[in-house]
Each structure stands twice: as C-alpha cells, then as structure tokens.
Amino acid sequence: MKILLKGGRVIDPSQGLDQVLDVLLEDGQISTLGQGLSTQGAKVIDCQGLLVTPGLIDMHVHLREPGEEWKETIASGTKAAAAGGFTAVACMPNTKPPNDEAEVTRYILEKAQKEAATRVYPIACITKGQKGEVLTEFGELKQAGAVALSDDGRPVPEAAVMRLALEYAKNFDLPIISHAEELSLSEGGQVNEGLASATLGMKGIPAEGEAVAIFREVMLARLTGTPVHIAHVSTKLGVEIIRKAKKEGLPVTAETAPHYFTLTEEATFGYNTYAKVNPPLRSAEDRAAVLEALADGTLDVIATDHAPHSDLEKEIEFELAAFGLIGLETALPLTLKLVSEGVISLFRAIELLSTNPARILRIPGGTLKPGSPADVTIIDPERKWVVTKEDLHSKGKNSPFLGWEMSGQAVFTIVGGEIVFSRG
Amino acid sequence: MSVLFSQRHLLDITSLTPDDIVSVLDLADSLKEVLRRPIPKVPTLRGKLVTNLFFEPSTRTRLSFEKAAKTLSADTFNFTARMSSVEKGETLLDTVLNLEAMGTDLFVIRHPKAGAPHFIAKHTKARVINAGDGFHAHPTQALLDMLTVRQKKGTLSGLKVAIIGDIRHSRVAHSNIVGFRKMGSEVYVSGPATMLPPEREALGARVCYRLEEALYGADVVMALRVQKERHGRPLFPSLREYAIYFGLNRQRLELAKEDCLLMHPGPINWGVELHPELQNDPRNVILEQVENGVAIRMALLVLLLGGGA
Secondary structure (H helix, E strand, C coil): CEEEEEEEEEEEHHHCEEEEEEEEEECCEEEEEECCCCCCCCEEEECCCCEEEECEEEEEECCCCCCCCCCCCHHHHHHHHHHCCEEEEEECCCCCCCCCCHHHHHHHHHHHHHHCCCEEEEEECCEHHHCCCCECCHHHHHHHCCCEEECCCCCCCCHHHHHHHHHHHHHHCCCEEECCCCHHHHCCCCEECCHHHHHHCCCEECHHHHHHHHHHHHHHHHHHCCCEEECCCCCHHHHHHHHHHHHCCCCEEEEECHHHHHCCHHHHCCCCHHHCCCCCCCCHHHHHHHHHHHHHCCCCEECCCECCCCHHHHCCCCCCCCCCCCCCCCHHHHHHHHHHCCCCCHHHHHHHHHHHHHHHHCCCCCCCCCCCECCEEEEEEEEEEECCCCCCCCCCCCCCCCCCEEEEEEEEEEECCEEEEECC | CCCCCCCCCECCCCCCCHHHHHHHHHHHHHHHHHHCCCCCCCCCCCCCEEEEEECCCCCHHHHHHHHHHHHCCCEEEEEECCCCHHHHCCCHHHHHHHHHHCCCCEEEEEECCCCHHHHHHHHCCCEEEEEEECCCECHHHHHHHHHHHHHHHCCCCCCEEEEECCCCCCHHHHHHHHHHHHCCCEEEEECCHHHCCHHHHHHCCEEECCHHHHHCCCCEEEECCCCHHHCCCCCCCCHHHHHHHHCECHHHHCCCCCCCEEECCCCCCECCCECHHHCCCCCECHHHHHHHHHHHHHHHHHHHHCCCC
16 A cells, blocks of 8 residues: 655655655555655645654643543544544553553553554653552563553652662663652642632642652752653743753753643632642743744653543532543644744754654654655644534543634644544 | 723633733722622522532532622532532543533533633533632632722732742632733742742742742732642651741731731631731721622622523
8 A cells, every 4th residue: 555645845854854845654664765656556645835844743641541531532532532633642551450460561551452443652650559659660660561650640759769770771771751849849739829719719839839749859860870851841941940950961851741831820810620730720921931942952842641531520620620631632733833923943842742752752754855754744724713612532522722723734644654533 | 890801710810801800800999899788699690500510529610600600590510529420430521511410501620620611611502600620720719819809909000019838739819810910010929939920920929039029019919828638748847847937927017018918718727828817907808809799709600601591
C-alpha cells in the first residue's frame, strides 16, 4: 500500500526541513521525500496549502482504562487523539488498578492492539499503588512495554524514595516523569493561591509549592545523574528553576499544557469546574513566563494532560469536583495560535508536539526520515471550527474551551501508513 | 413600592451594584416597622414556598430567615442535611430538584463548599439566596452589617472599618470587605498572620500585621470568631495567647473613635475574641445586628419573590 502526500509544506525539525515536498509512504514506512514524485500505484492525497508533519505525540494523557471506563476508554481516548492530529499517546498509570505491575501494562497494550486508533505507550508507576513507598518492578514493567515511569496525579512525597527510583532507573534506561507538587502546601487547595483563592473563597494552591518540588527533582537529577522530566509546569518560579538547571547542563526536561499557556486563574471564576485542574490555572504573570519558556527552549514539550471526567465528577459543587480537563482535540489549534501570534515558529511548534516527546520517551516517530514508521499528521492551518460537546470524540466533555472558535485542525492522521482519521 | 434590584439571585456581594445594596437597605429599614407591630405579620408572600437548605449548623441565620419568611406569610420548608436523604447518598443537585418539584420558589442555602449556591442557581428555576458558602461569602450578613452601620452613622462612605480575627476562614470578612469597599469605605483587616492571607488585598482590604494600625481611628470594629473547625492543623498556639494578643477589650477599643461601633456576626466566644467587659458596653451593637438580620432577609425575600399576590 502506497500513499503519496503531494505538494504539502513539509515541516520536520528532526531533519531541519521546512520545504514544499512530496512524501511517499510505503509498507508502513516513510519511503521517499522529494519533488515531483511519481504517483504510480499510489493513493494520492493533495496536500497543497496543508502542513505535513511527523505524527504528533502526546506524552501525557489519561485513558482511564482499566477501571474508569465511563470517563474514557483506550478506544475513545485514542479516537480523540487521532481527531486531534496525534499518532501516539503515552498514558499515565493512575488507572484502577494502577499500572504498577506488568500484568496491567500488558492488559493496556493488548486492548490497544485491538481497539486503539493510535499508538499507545504505557507509562508505569514509580511506586507500588502510587503510595510513594516501595519501587515497582522497573525491569518487568519495561519488558512488558512500559516506556517511562511516573506516579502522575501524585508526587513521590519523600526525596529519598525519588532518589532510589532515579538510581534504579539507570539499570533499565527508563525516563522518570515527575508530578512536582509539595503536598503539604497544596493540601485542600482548589485553585491558584492569590487572586482566585481570594475571590472564590477557597484554599489556594501556591506556586511556591510547585517550585519547591521542581527544585527537589533538579537536585536529585544532579545527585543521581539520571534524567528527570517535569510534567505540566505551570509557574514562573518553576520555569526559572528549570532554566537555570538546563544552563548548568543538568539532565532535566519539561513540559507544559495548552491550558497553562492559554488561560489564567480567571477561567475558574463563577466556579467553572471545567477549569478546575491540578496544577491550577495560574496568574497572568505565570502564563507569560510559560510562553517565554516555550519560545526559548526551557520547556521541551507541549503535552495535554488530557484528563476526561464525566458530569458525575464535574457537574457538582466545585470543591467536590474532580481535577482535570480534556485537551487532545484542542492542543493543536491552541499551539498554532501561538504561531500566528508570533510567540513561537511553526518549526518550534512541531518540535514541541512531536520531535521532543519522541526523543524524551525514546520511542519511534517524531521524524519523517526515510525508514521511519509512516506516522504523519496533515494539518490545515486555516481551517476554522468551533469546539462543541457534540463534536468532541473523547467521552469526557470537560473542556474549558467549549464555544471557542479555533483556527487549524488535523485533516489526515496517518499511523503506520494507515489513515486512522480524516476530515472532508 | 418601586425599588431597583437587578439580581435574580443573591449569591455574593460582588455581583451587586451599589444601587442594589441601597435598595435592599432602604426596604429593610421600612420593613423593620412591621417587626415592631403588635401582630408582626403581613400577607405579602402568601402562597410562596421558601426552602431553607442547611448543610451546616446555624442558629441565627436559619431562624432569622424563618422569621422573615413567616412574617411575610410565606410557607417554609426547613431542610437540614442530617435526617435527610443526603445521608443515603443523594447529591446536592437531586436534593434541590426534588424540592423544586415540590414547589419551592426560593432556596436559602448554607453549605460548607464555596460556590454551592452558584452551582444550584445554575440548575434551578427557583431563586437562590446564599446564607453562607464555605469560607467564600455570606452576603446577607454583610447587608445586615451595612444596615446597622448606616442606621448608626448615617452613611456608608468615608468610614474606616476594622475587621479583627480569623480573616482566612471568614466568609463574613470576605463579604464585608467587598461590600464596604463598594459603598466607599476603607476596610482594614488584622489578626494572627496564619489567618491573615495577604491576597485579601486583591479584594481591596488593607492587611495589617499590627492590630493597633487597624484599630486606630476606626468607625466600626468587627470581631470574628476563630473558626477552629475549619483549620485542620492548628494555626495558633493557644486560645490564651490569642486572647492576650488579638482579643478586643476596652483598652484596645480606646484606639478606635470614641463613638465607634463594636460588632460581631456571632456566635461569640467570650473571653477569646471579645473580653466579657464589653458585653454591656455602649458601643456594642451586636444584638441590633441580629434584629436587622430579620429585616434584611425580609427585604431580600420581597425583592426576589416580587411580592405580587
């Protein structure tokens, strides 16, 4: 099976490419890049005016399976991913039961094999039951298919336990992803500490709590020499610590999510539970610092932290409502918005959404080099659309962007040479 | 009666205009006369059903709403979370929809979670009055406090209001800061710094770490109860030390204006935030606040339920 992507603007940071080219996909791989490639025997997709990029990779999603299938399943979550232009997702282990044993990892991968629209890379727990006490079996988990370790949703509270994890991870070459939060400062918190906590009359989650936790991880990366990836950075203080660590050459990488670079704490006003998320939406100053860090390379990745919930968890009192919002189907246009506003280049946007997550997770993809898997996203950067509950593919409708007019959308999502999603 | 009130619900002071506030206070002033009649009852809200939904303990506020509704001849349901289906796992929303189906015209809600009245208002066709939500807002308390101050001082602008105590956990402080600022007064807050979040300045309050700075030249001094039940971990070492350094007594009140008003939303812990020597002090208007509370709640019921037959 051959597919020829004809005349699109090919953007591939892994090869330094930004050029109008044809791309030939053959037998599930990228075969040739060039001009005026023969259409002989190939299904031709006219890509004039469209962007052709390495398949987007979301390294931080919650697929909720096993255990919370009313919120999302591997099938529905990856369908949403494909609709959003992602060809691969890495799913966090806070399922029920949590992914802290090889058996759960295998269950996820078997389900994905049968039902997923995209590639699925499981991330396993750092500690058993995410309790922060005893390390999981890193070797067995890796052998079962886990690509990284994280207790996401919770930090590893004790520095000594995190240190052990970073040391032991060296034996297995597994990246460690940190949910950086100082629990004793955030406990009971609902929204950003400051304007939002004052206005809404609820306990706040201080930015300093994130900074304290990030600083600890940086020190542990120094101590152990093991790479640490910081999830969902939301604060100026956190960004500054990471920037300094990178300057010193420490093995630290970091991601942020579209809601942190698009919204501020004011989105929670009126007790909007769809904007209740952890870390919380922060101040305008924090948002500005995150934008700057995306542009200057301090932040390596845009990941969604896609966290679907049903109305059972969201259409209730704010303080009882679950943390988390969905992001797979809005991440691409919100990133393209940064491009049109001149915050980052298109080239940089694809680095953040594809090249870098592949590199950090050490997974295939993130490139259009011949011989690589034919994971490709074709984007219409001008396509206008409005976010509505009805049109979202995720089971979760908890988006703070409902009603927003977006510009830009994936029109073809291709995984291993197969079109898994297309829009007319 | 032609009054201007722009709201469908009373959820917090923030959403009121100064005109709204004046309308409520004016109406409350005139309704106070009804309460002093030999037979304090008027037929204004005959046939209306007011449901008091209380998910937290309350004495003054709940009985005050009940008295207000009964004086206006409305029917009342009194719901308390204990002894109800909430204990069987019924959600807040279902509880509200069921009581609406029984004909509730207005919900009065007190709830431990901030924003619960806002949540209900989104889902019911009935009117909603917030009778205290978490440590967010207590708008009827702020309105009755403003009524008391206006009656005594003749104005709500240009005053210095000092609020002393557990500012962090006080919905009364929150609503009074917003209310008095809206009407043109200055609000100073003070107390133990562990209960004095600096972000209260975002609401327009002046945060003082020296009690004297807040009290000096104040027209109104409001003491708050230490809300230990909301603290989790202890936020100050002992009640004894609290009383010594942050409790109000005659000597401390000397710093305020001679004719200052001493207020407290209740319940009071005598000997902690207020010295017992202030019980019969001429500056103490605490029981007048309580009487005004009934008048304010009557005014709100009339404004929200129309009062037409």
